[in-house]
Amino acid sequence: MTAEDDTARYREKMQHRKAVQDREVAEKTIEKGLLAVHTGPGKGKSTAAFGLALRMLGYERKVVVVQFIKGAWDTGERRALMRFGDLAQFHALGEGFTWETQDRERDIAACARAWEQALIALAQEEVALVVLDELNIALRYGYLDEATVMAGLNNRPPQQHVVITGRNAPAWLTEAADLVTEMTLVKHHFKNGVKAQQGVEF
């Protein structure tokens, strides 16, 4: 077989691939606000939500982040979003991981405050993306209930995108979602004694 054969085969394969791709793109015509869920035990759930925030901010569209577990501590994502001025709002209303507070009532109250901020964002058409970071944790511990959260999500502007992160997304939420990605842990550096590092974990 000659190099020309190879090149021709490559082109033929890629032409077929392009035809399939073009047809698939043409079939997709709906624009709508997506409900996305990032769940699973792997790293990247919140990080990918911040990546979406970055992309949306690139188009100068408004983003609101509500963190249900992380508190007002200093993080790279918070600092970076401040660069975007009024385009990005950041509400870190948690009081730390549940094992830090050790007080269920206090955790519930913190989640209720975070949900209030979420509802404000979910009512504003000019907000293109709402990130509800670690909401799945709040749901799993029963700090917020299904009916409250579903009503808030259902009543949002039809073009508004929402990303909900955290392990153990409840079935009713993945059922309602347009996009569900599970971050699967294949290998993690914590296992090898590597600590949480600036810019990677926080």
Add this chain to the structure above:
Amino acid sequence: MTAEDDTARYREKMQHRKAVQDREVAEKTIEKGLLAVHTGPGKGKSTAAFGLALRMLGYERKVVVVQFIKGAWDTGERRALMRFGDLAQFHALGEGFTWETQDRERDIAACARAWEQALIALAQEEVALVVLDELNIALRYGYLDEATVMAGLNNRPPQQHVVITGRNAPAWLTEAADLVTEMTLVKHHFKNGVKAQQGVEF
């Protein structure tokens, strides 16, 4: 059982959890530049890499992004990173998806140019994070070879983090990596006729 019992049980459970957590944190002492791989068929591989870029930029540490497949077209991530001035460098050196060019030699040449930029970044200690976006695709099609890429990664500054994205990461790369996350597709809106939307897919 009374509400006090409930509260006490909650506290006990969380105290145990905190002790485990604290011990785990104390055991992790190593700081090192991580080699992270985001692979799998799900959405979020590049997006999570951009989330890491955002976090790192929040600390005013330098980030270099090299895109191996995407070309010089306008994306939200490119626009957003421009906000960070000299802190962020963006090289989109691909010429589109392989099925767009239909020319293997041209694809190989584009990947070689992208790898040159990657090598420059991989030689600079002041670059905290290098994102090699869709490098896995270039490796899978054989546009770059294992030995070249491994040498570049191995010779980088010891504290520099690298994230490599794309489906079908080769085994030798996941073997060498510190962190491997597989983005698993649970449910995708494209299946329901929803098109690629600004701020979500690009």
